[in-house]
Amino acid sequence: MESLLVPSVAGGFAAQSGSEPVQEVAGQAVVVAPESPADEAAREVLLDRAMGPGRKRKSSEKLRRGRLPADGLAFSAMDGDGRLVGTVRLWNVRAGHNGPNALLLGPLAVEPALKGAGIGVALMRHAIAEARRRGHGAILLVGDPGYYERFGFSAERSDELAMPGPYEKHRLLALELIDGALAGARGVVRASGRRIEVQALRRAA
Numbered sequence: 001m002e003s004l005l006v007p008s009v010a011g012g013f014a015a016q017s018g019s020e021p022v023q024e025v026a027g028q029a030v031v032v033a034p035e036s037p038a039d040e041a042a043r044e045v046l047l048d049r050a051m052g053p054g055r056k057r058k059s060s061e062k063l064r065r066g067r068l069p070a071d072g073l074a075f076s077a078m079d080g081d082g083r084l085v086g087t088v089r090l091w092n093v094r095a096g097h098n099g100p101n102a103l104l105l106g107p108l109a110v111e112p113a114l115k116g117a118g119i120g121v122a123l124m125r126h127a128i129a130e131a132r133r134r135g136h137g138a139i140l141l142v143g144d145p146g147y148y149e150r151f152g153f154s155a156e157r158s159d160e161l162a163m164p165g166p167y168e169k170h171r172l173l174a175l176e177l178i179d180g181a182l183a184g185a186r187g188v189v190r191a192s193g194r195r196i197e198v199q200a201l202r203r204a205a
């Protein structure tokens, strides 16, 4: 699935034929598309610029390291010139000890010069819709409640869960895509995604 974002007359979201959300960003069309291997180098640069050098020390990184993102759930936002201006990925996890399958969202990052133009919201809406379409039950993330509440995330369903490393408890948030998907989930969130093959890691080193 691909979501085309094109200029709207009034700015902000508007319906394009086909009913995908559309938006003008800095006067040009921005497309949210499945991440491609060709995006990898630009994505690393964008993450460094948007999140700084400490990004790899986050507890979420422990659940991502050496793993592949969940199938079909890594997205890039590209501007009209084909430049990467945003990224988001989701990862397979188990929500607690013997807990249900869930997704961990992150990192979400937007080109700093284009902050506040709606790219983050577009990436989030697209990622959540696609996770729902693929039948996933819940999404977890560590982030600012003030940003993620607008998508339905709250600490209500993640209260008994913990990250495998330092994090601020009030920032561990959850969104159920299927009612009750996180009922009774408790304990430390664990990685459950496919591992990156060792040969690929050696080639990347």
Ligand SMILES: CC(C)(COP(=O)(O)OP(=O)(O)OC[C@H]1O[C@@H](n2cnc3c(N)ncnc32)[C@H](O)[C@@H]1OP(=O)(O)O)[C@@H](O)C(=O)NCCC(=O)NCCS
Residues within 6 Å of the ligand: 050, 051, 108, 109, 110, 111, 114, 115, 116, 117, 118, 119, 120, 121, 122, 142, 143, 144, 145, 146, 147
């Ligand atoms: C957070 C981030 C992804 C948001 O993307 P964006 O494209 O700038 O945001 P959008 O334009 O889609 O949304 C803007 C809205 O979010 C709000 N917002 C942005 N960051 C926020 C935050 N940390 N907390 C609360 N609200 C926030 C803005 O105030 C604005 O609110 P409004 O719609 O009521 O005016 C982006 O700023 C970014 O890359 N930040 C650095 C990396 C980062 O912190 N990633 C998230 C990890 S938790």
